Amino acid sequence: MTEESPALGLDMPMQPRDAGYRVLARKYRPQTFAELIGQEAMVRTLGNAIKRDRIAHAFLLTGVRGVGKTSTARLIAKALNCIGPAGNGGPTIDPCNVCEPCISIAEGRHIDVIEMDAASNTSVDNIREIIEAVRYSAVSARYKVYIVDEVHMLSKNAFNALLKTLEEPPPHVKFIFATTEIDKVPVTVLSRCQRFDLRRIPADLLASHFAYVLEQEHVVSEPDALAMIARAAEGSVRDGLSILDQAVAHADMDSGGKVTADQVQGMLGLSDRGALRRLLTHILDGDGKNALAILGEQHALGVDPAGVVRGLLELVHGITVTKVGTTDDPALPAEERAALAEWAGKLGHGTLHRLWQMLLKGHDEVVKAADPREAADMAVLRAVYAATLPDPGELARRIAEGGVAAPAASPTPASTAPADFGALVARLEAGGRYALAQLLHDNAGLVRYAPPELSLRATKPLPVDFARDLTAALKSFDGMIWQVGLADEPASATLLEQENAARLANEEFVKAQPLVAGLLEAFPSAELTGWTLNRSDAA
Structure with a gap:
């Protein structure tokens, strides 16, 4: 059995030729901080800390799934323990990936770098094992590193047992925690760690990374296909690479294995962006018949009705943010950016807000409905009707300017x-x-x-x-x-209140007449009842 030299981006620098296929998410796991995309601020901080010999004893990495928390933890372990090709190097932000510590850490077999999954090791007994082991120096590395993934899964007693050691660990020990739910980590632990919030990866950066990966894999792709995958990944590199792996397998062999937008759309059950734009056009034009026809076409293609409404929400959001002057999303196709700009110039904020609210309510109904297709039809028809209504702000302005004619549609003048x-x-x-x-x-x-x-x-x-x-x-x-x-607006008094006020005013008028006033003064306990008033005859 022979071995091949390590290639850029591989998580196992030395791998047998017949080891079988490795998925892209593993094959292209970053091996240096330079390969860690989208986390420049964290890399800069770590690099400065290492150069100035101000390395924290505990790190806490948080972020959504697939943004590189575990990969970053391993990179930190390599950076702290790298000895360089000559064997005499010190901690560095650019680990060499050829020395024994770098290779064994990448392969997950270094005796002094211990990875622990807190989801399956939640008890205080598991933490006691760590507490007992930290007393002993590293066997062969510069630092003994404990990487605890999903640390929020530890029990309360386990966290408490760790606090003293975490606050004052031996100088040869470093802790690296990773979690997707930072709010579940006690503040007593947070205060003892140097925290790094790993960002979601922007869609355009993901698309560029996927293009690089496919270039390395000698696979041809369409830019729109990669943009679809990047949006579906929702900021997660791992999710995106898993989808990309599936897309490569899904590609038609007759076309040379090219990853196309149509294939990705069908594979993910996504709504055609062009169809969504046509659907929104019909909604804004008040054309319910053609809007329902497009919904029917998407349903026949197997597109989830909730996905169609979600796509409409994305379009309305895109129009709104374009209208307020935000930068174009480079991950969107050029024709969609042009369409958003055109709609943004025509539609008012009131119309967009009303459409957003109706579609948001419709999406909730579609998700909960016994028949999502019917619920989607009704949600779109409601949006069609709302789109034909006049904008309240514009209507108020025209009324103020006297530019609103009597409604022509009224059957009776x-x-x-x-x-x-x-x-x-x-x-x-x-x-x-x-x-x-x-x-x-x-x-x-x-x-x-x-x-x-x-x-x-x-x-x-x-x-x-x-x-x-x-x-x-x-x-x-x-x-x-x-x-x-x-409406919850200022209003006149009710007719009943007006009548009561008028009666009281008349009663006070009668009481003010000289004859009545004299009688009431002479008889203080008397009440005014059964009177009639003719103001024209009152003296």
Whole structure:
């Protein structure tokens, strides 16, 4: 059995030729800090600490899955224990990868670098073993390094048992902790560690890295395919490389194994970005028929309905951030960036906000629905209807400027409507809708009366179907379609409050008349009842 020389990016510098295939996520695990993408700030800090001989005794690495926490821990272990090709080197931010400590640490067999999975070693007994072992010096390395992955899984007693050793470890011991859930690590542990937050890797940087990997693997790919994989990875290098591995295996052998956007889209069940843009165009145009047709096409292709709505949310978000002037996402295709810029120039913030809220609610409904396809149809149709409504801010501006004409769609001219709110209540009462008339009279303050628009503020809770029932009742009188809304805005007093105020004002007027005032003064316990008032005759 022969061995080959190490290649750039391999996590096992020496590997037998017949060892079998290794997945890309393992094969291209970084072996130097220079290969660790997207974490420049952490690398700079570690490099300066090593150069100045200010190396902490404990490190805590946190971040989402697949951003390089375990790889970074191994790199730190190599950096601290590297002795260089000549065997006389010291700690360095650029480990040589050829000395015995570097090779054995990369292969996971160095006796002084102990890796422990806290998910399966949670008890205080496991920590006691570490506490007992730290008393002994390293066998062959400069430092004895303990790498504890998913450290948040340790029990409370295990954390407590570790605290004293973690605060004052022997000079030959270094601890490196890694976790995806930093909030579950006790503050007593956090305060004893030098913390590094590993960032999510930007999609454009991931796409560039995947292009490099495929170049090393002699696989041809389309840029759009790599951009899809980078977005699906959600900032995780490992997730992205796993998807890339699958995409290479999925590629059509007849085309030379080329990784194409269409194949990646089908493999991941992603919605076609072009179809999503056409769908959003139909929604904004109020074209429900063609919008449903595109939904049907995507469903026939096996695309998850929730994924379609999620794609629409991404588009609306992209339009919004483009509108406020953020930098274009380089991972997006050029045609999509152009479409976002065009929409951003046409759509107002109010329209985008309303569309976002409706799609967000629709996504929640699709996820929970017994039939996601039907829920997606209804969510899109609701968005179609909302997109055709006038923007409230623009409508208010035009009203203020006197530029809004009477609604042309009203079946009956507004002049046939009741003259005022009181007349409308009277019409309801005359038409036998006593309950509605009573609710309007007693519990509704008027915000706006501009037939066929009626805006009210409830002074007491109204029935859930109040607006719908009132609209139906008013339409039954003359065919006019009213727009009834409840608003939390300043409103006039209810009709009942106005009547009570008028009665009290009249009573005070009567009491102020000389004859009545004299009688009330002579008889202090007397009350004013059963009176009538004719103000024109009052002296």
